Amino acid sequence: MFDTAIAGSLPKPSWLAETEKLWPEWKASGAELDRAKADATLLWLKVQEDAGLDIVGDGEQSRQHFVHGFLARVEGIDFEHKVKRGIRNNRYDAMLPQVVGPLRLAGRVHATEARLARAHTGKRLKFTLPGPMTIVDTVADRFYGEAKEGRIRMAFAFAELLNQEARALEADGVDIIQFDEPAFNVYMADAAEWGVAALERAAEGLQCKTAVHICYGYGIKANVDWKATLGGEWRQYEQVFPALSKSSIDQISLECFHSHVPPDLMKLLDGKDVMVGVIDVASDVIETAEEIAATIGQALRFVPKERFIACTNCGLAPMRREVAEAKLVALSQGAALARQRFA
Ligand code: ZN
Numbered sequence: 001m002f003d004t005a006i007a008g009s010l011p012k013p014s015w016l017a018e019t020e021k022l023w024p025e026w027k028a029s030g031a032e033l034d035r036a037k038a039d040a041t042l043l044w045l046k047v048q049e050d051a052g053l054d055i056v057g058d059g060e061q062s063r064q065h066f067v068h069g070f071l072a073r074v075e076g077i078d079f080e081h082k083v084k085r086g087i088r089n090n091r092y093d094a095m096l097p098q099v100v101g102p103l104r105l106a107g108r109v110h111a112t113e114a115r116l117a118r119a120h121t122g123k124r125l126k127f128t129l130p131g132p133m134t135i136v137d138t139v140a141d142r143f144y145g146e147a148k149e150g151r152i153r154m155a156f157a158f159a160e161l162l163n164q165e166a167r168a169l170e171a172d173g174v175d176i177i178q179f180d181e182p183a184f185n186v187y188m189a190d191a192a193e194w195g196v197a198a199l200e201r202a203a204e205g206l207q208c209k210t211a212v213h214i215c216y217g218y219g220i221k222a223n224v225d226w227k228a229t230l231g232g233e234w235r236q237y238e239q240v241f242p243a244l245s246k247s248s249i250d251q252i253s254l255e256c257f258h259s260h261v262p263p264d265l266m267k268l269l270d271g272k273d274v275m276v277g278v279i280d281v282a283s284d285v286i287e288t289a290e291e292i293a294a295t296i297g298q299a300l301r302f303v304p305k306e307r308f309i310a311c312t313n314c315g316l317a318p319m320r321r322e323v324a325e326a327k328l329v330a331l332s333q334g335a336a337l338a339r340q341r342f343a
Contacts, residue, residue, distance in 0.1 A: 001306065001339055001343055002296065002305075002308055002310055002335045002339050003055055003309045003310070003335075004054050004055070004310045004311070004331050004332055005053060005054065005055035005056075005057075005126060005275060005309055005310075005311050006053065006059075006311065006312050006315075006328065006331075007128075007180075007213050007215070007253055007275075007281075007311060007312045007313070007314050007316075008057060008059075008060055008066065008126075008128035008178065008180060008213065008315045009059060009060040009066060009128075009315030009317035010044050010059030010061070010315070010316050010317065010324055011316060011317060011318070011320065011321045011324050012024060012040060012317070013040050013043065013321065015027060016037065016039075016040045016061065019320070019321070020318055020319070021318065022065060022220060022318055023064060023065050023068070023094075023095070024064065026064070034112070037061055038062075038112070038113070038116055040061040041058045041059065041061045041062065041117060042116070042120055044058070044059035044061060045058070045117060045120055045121050047325055047328060048328060049123060051325075051328035051331070052329075052332035052333075052336075053123070053328060053332055054123065054124065055123065055124045055125075055126050055175075055176065055309070056121055056123045056124070056125060057117070057125065057128065058113045058114070058116075060128065060317065061113070062110070062113040063110075066130055066180055066315065066317075067130040067134060067135055067138040067139075068097065068138070069109075070109055070110075070129060070135070070162070070165070071135070071139065072109075073105060073106050073107060073108070073109040074103055074106070074158075074161060075101075075102075075103070075104040075105070075106050076099060076100060076101040076103040076104060076143070077097050077098065077099055077100065077103070078097060078099075081098060082095040082097055082098070082140075083095070083096055083140045084096075087137055088137065088182065088183065088186050088217070088226075089186045089187070091186075091217075091222055091223070091226050092220075092222035096138065096140040097139055097140070098139065098140040098141065098142050099139050099141045099142065099143045099144065099154065100142050100143055101143055102143075102157075103154075103157045103158065103161060104161070105165065108165070108168060110127065110129075110165065110169060111172060114127055114169050114174055115172050115173075118173040124175040124176065125173065125174050125175050125176070126174070126175065126176040126177075126178055126211070127177055127178070128177075128178045128179075128213070129162055129165065129166060129169075129177065129178070129179050129180070130162075130179065130180050131162075131180055131181035131183070131184075131195075131198075131199050131202065131212065132155040132156070132158045132159040132162060132179075132195070132198040132199060132201070132202055133155055133181055133184065133190070133191060133194075133195040133198060133199070134180060134181050134183040134184075135158045136151050136154050136155045136158065136183075137183045137186070141154060144157075148190075152194050152198075155194065155195070155198040156198055156201055158198075158202075159198045159199070159201035159202040160201065160202075162179070162202035163204055163205070166202060166203065166206055167205060167206065170206055170207065170208045174208060175208055176208060176209040176210070176211055176251070177203070177209070177210055177211070178210075178211035178212065178213055178251070178253065179199055179203065179210075179211070179212050179213070180213045181195065181199065181212050181214050182213075182215050182216070182217055182314075184212075184214045184236075184240045185214055185215065185216060185236045185237070185240070186236075188236055188239035188240055189239065191239070191240045191243070192239055192242070192243045195240075196240070199212060199249065200247050200248050200249065203248060209250045209273075210248070210249050210250050210251070211249065211250060211251035211252070211273075211275065212249050212252055212253065213275070213314075214237070214240065214254060214255075215253070215255045215277070216230075216234070216255050216259065216313075217314060218281065218282075218314055218317065218318050219280075219281040219283070219318060219319065220318055227259075227260075227282075230260065231260070233260055234259060234260045234261045234262075235262065235265070237254060237261060237265045237268070238268065241265060241268035241269055242268055244269065244272070245268055245269055245270060245271065245272065250272065251272060251275055251309070252269050252273070252274055252275065253275035253311055254266070254274065254275065254276065255277045255314065256276045256278060256295060256313065257278050257287070257291070257295045257313060258280040258282070258283065259277070259313065263298050263299060263301065263302055264301075265302075266299060266302040266303050267302045272307065273307045274299070274303045274307055274308060274309065275309040275310075276295070276296070276303065276308065276309070276310060276311060277311055277312055277314070278292045278295040278296060278310050278312075278331065278334060278335075279292070279311075279312040279313060279327050279330065279331050280313055281312055281314045281315065281316055281319065282313075284319070284320065284323045286323070286326045286330050287327065287330045287334060288334075289330065289333040289334045289337040290334075290337070292310070292330065292331065292333075292334020292335065292337070292338065293334055293337040293338040293341055295334075296308070296310060296334070296335070296338040296342070297338065297341070297342060300342060305342065310334065310335040311331075312327070312331065
């Protein structure tokens with residue numbers, strides 16, 4: 001009861017890449033970089049296991065960014081001529097690669113790190129991929145057209161490629177495949193209208209558990225400032241959860257602790273496993289076991305015990321490494337206290 005897991009990303013060690021950055025530069029190249037990525041993956045597996053987490057992942061150590069890591073292996077994308085654009089409804093600027101032609105996978109994307117992680121842990125292994133709608137929001141397009149129909153066609157084209165990689169990850173022994181869709185909390189009407197359908201296309205045919213992570217973003221300043229404009233009650237989930245509840249996706253990851261999400265919105269996820277964020281990724285303060293157990297107790301008013309998973313609000317990538325390590329330990333201790341209290 002009360003399994004623990006992280007949303008996905010973890011900080012990169014300073015010998016692998018720049019620290020505390022969303023798009024960090026690697027510190028090496030070629031075979032040396034490949035070795036460093038593998039070492040960092042093993043290191044974080046060990047830290048997650050030592051912390052006592054039930055579900056572990058590769059911490060996204062082999063990708064520069066949670067979206068662009070996948071795109072690096074997609075043909076039809078020009079990474080040489082990136083353009084500066086506002087993303088997440090202009091919340092912050094990013095340098096975006098451009099879609100310039102038909103999309104096709106050049107080969108496997110994450111085989112190396114997935115197989116490495118599988119070979120080195122007996123715990124349940126979760127692997128993350130970006131969701132189709134969030135990919136569409138994190139590229140510039142010169143091929144599909146800016147009209148809504150073009151964006152939908154592009155999302156389904158990406159969904160097909162995600163599905164290819166997801167099926168291969170399943171064959172590699174991954175237990176849970178999670179798609180990250182922060183864009184669902186920005187374009188709620190589109191998410192309900194076609195985003196969830198594109199997500200289901202990405203997950204089509206998978207026999208392993210499938211999940212979607214929807215959050216208010218990493219703990220970077222642009223997101224913290226944006227959250228301050230959202231008022232006293234964040235009801236974005238209310239527009240998307242009904243469509244997700246009807247979907248084939250097994251698990252939903254949401255932001256909870258220190259957010260203004262009304263906890264009763266979790267009721268809309270009837271029949272799903274719910275990964276509840278009990279760790280704040282926008283603060284370096286380490287949560288106490290008491291705080292985490294209290295958050296879990298509050299969520300249990302709306303989520304059945306057997307469907308509850310304790311999780312982080314979002315990825316920990318831009319945080320300091322020692323802070324992230326302490327938060328993993330806190331997550332595990334908080335869930336242990338909740339087990340004593342609510343089991
Ligand atoms: Zn997130």
